[in-house]
Amino acid sequence: MMPAKYTAPRGTQDFVPPESARWNALEARIRTLAERFGYGEIRTPLFESTELFVRGVGDTTDIVEKEMYRFRDRSDRDMALRPEWTAPVVRAALEHHLFALGPLRLYYIGPIFRYERPQKGRYRQSHQFGIECFGFAGPEADLEAIALAWELTRVYGIGDAVLNLNSLGDDECRPRYREALLEHFRPNLATLSEDSRRRLERNPMRLLDSKDPADAPFVETAPPLESMLCGACREHFEALKAYLDLAGIPFVVNPRIVRGLDYYNRTVFEITSSVLGAQSAVCGGGRYDGLVRSLGGPDVPAVGFALGLERFLMILEALAIAGDSPRRGVQAIALGAQARAALVPIVTELRRVLDEPTFADYQDRKLLAHLKIADRNRARLALILGSEELAAGELVLRDLENRTDRRLPLGPGKDVAAALVEGNS
Numbered sequence: 001m002m003p004a005k006y007t008a009p010r011g012t013q014d015f016v017p018p019e020s021a022r023w024n025a026l027e028a029r030i031r032t033l034a035e036r037f038g039y040g041e042i043r044t045p046l047f048e049s050t051e052l053f054v055r056g057v058g059d060t061t062d063i064v065e066k067e068m069y070r071f072r073d074r075s076d077r078d079m080a081l082r083p084e085w086t087a088p089v090v091r092a093a094l095e096h097h098l099f100a101l102g103p104l105r106l107y108y109i110g111p112i113f114r115y116e117r118p119q120k121g122r123y124r125q126s127h128q129f130g131i132e133c134f135g136f137a138g139p140e141a142d143l144e145a146i147a148l149a150w151e152l153t154r155v156y157g158i159g160d161a162v163l164n165l166n167s168l169g170d171d172e173c174r175p176r177y178r179e180a181l182l183e184h185f186r187p188n189l190a191t192l193s194e195d196s197r198r199r200l201e202r203n204p205m206r207l208l209d210s211k212d213p214a215d216a217p218f219v220e221t222a223p224p225l226e227s228m229l230c231g232a233c234r235e236h237f238e239a240l241k242a243y244l245d246l247a248g249i250p251f252v253v254n255p256r257i258v259r260g261l262d263y264y265n266r267t268v269f270e271i272t273s274s275v276l277g278a279q280s281a282v283c284g285g286g287r288y289d290g291l292v293r294s295l296g297g298p299d300v301p302a303v304g305f306a307l308g309l310e311r312f313l314m315i316l317e318a319l320a321i322a323g324d325s326p327r328r329g330v331q332a333i334a335l336g337a338q339a340r341a342a343l344v345p346i347v348t349e350l351r352r353v354l355d356e357p358t359f360a361d362y363q364d365r366k367l368l369a370h371l372k373i374a375d376r377n378r379a380r381l382a383l384i385l386g387s388e389e390l391a392a393g394e395l396v397l398r399d400l401e402n403r404t405d406r407r408l409p410l411g412p413g414k415d416v417a418a419a420l421v422e423g424n425s
């Protein structure tokens with residue numbers, strides 16, 4: 001029988017070097033940034049009870065209606081792989097009584113799972129960096145969340161990022177808006193897309209982010225919520241805009257940003273980039289003052305966002321920002337068995353003292369083949385020991401960037417290592 005051919009599940013990806021190094025570098029930078037803003041890391045399980053997402057994210061959302069990886073465990077519990085982090089973060093904070101301690105700032109990096117139709121920038125397992133800021137009702141916290149996300153686009157020099165801002169109102173003004181939308185769409189019910197017809201009565205705001213051409217003319221003429229905001233929501237929105245101006249963060253008010261999750265109120269935002277094509281949002285978030293309470297907790301205002309790491313890296317690649325990874329490390333090259341034995345203690349020592357990788361290859365190869373491997377490893381230096389060098393009691397240290405050679409005495413491993421460390425500084 002032919003052996004089976006195994007492939008990664010549809011919509012998932014493997015990350016191998018040097019791609020995995022780009023991920024690590026991005027994650028390291030994100031952690032530094034989040035910590036600089038005063039956020040601490042939270043890690044939650046990859047799966048939770050399905051009910052948490054039904055209650056938390058909303059039963060009319062795409063995520064809950066059709067995208068969850070849902071399964072029954074061996075004790076017949078209804079579970080789902082995490083399709084987003086916000087509901088689990090609130091669940092964990094409640095479970096550990098973290099809200100009792102006052103304001104709370106948490107960040108996370110990790111996978112989410114959504115059964116979507118895979119395409120460029122859309123995966124079934126993707127990865128998010130996100131933050132959740134609890135305990136502040138004022139627009140200062142909205143600014144803080146947006147500023148953190150924006151700072152990431154700034155440090156990477158993503159020039160085409162656009163911050164789209166909207167307000168979804170609150171319990172006072174939203175019901176009025178709902179009625180206005182129903183009045184607007186109902187007369188055209190027959191011409192709307194099937195999805196929109198189904199959604200209209202349950203969740204009319206979702207029609208505003210429909211991409212279906214059948215809906216387009218009616219979406220375009222729908223009344224903007226901004227015109228119907230109550231006084232308190234309007235004040236909040238205006239204050240946020242003023243803060244953004246003060247912080248020098250450019251934005252556009254986009255009434256089409258309604259977000260696909262039910263927990264939002266007041267501020268919502270998305271950061272988009274033209275290089276992403278149809279899946280243009282790299283980051284989405286907003287305020288969700290009612291979620292903690294609806295999951296059984298106290299009244300705790302909250303705001304947060306999540307940023308898709310796949311999409312962020314796609315932008316860097318398209319804008320050629322990531323570039324080639326810089327050369328790092330030493331390739332130890334031995335020509336012949338005797339040289340190989342002489343290099344073993346040196347490699348061991350190098351791995352103790354160097355902050356860069358030491359690559360070793362134990363095959364018999366020609367020098368040229370070894371150098372090719374060094375290039376593939378993106379090594380900065382090659383430490384070459386052949387029979388000639390062995391006889392002369394020397395090592396050749398080649399700078400692979402400039403193609404220059406230097407000779408070192410072949411001594412005990414620690415002496416060679418010391419010479420290399422010295423050469424570094």
Ligand code: HAM
Pocket residue numbers: 083084085086114116121122123124125126127128130131132260261281282283284285286288303304305306307308309310311
């Ligand atoms: P979301 O808009 O569903 O929000 O996802 C945020 C970001 O995650 C998207 O803008 C996108 O970059 C990335 N993303 C989502 N699904 C996929 C996918 N299938 N493939 C690739 N990337 C994807 C949330 O998840 C909210 N929990 C954000 C939030 C946090 N709101 C408040 N706090």
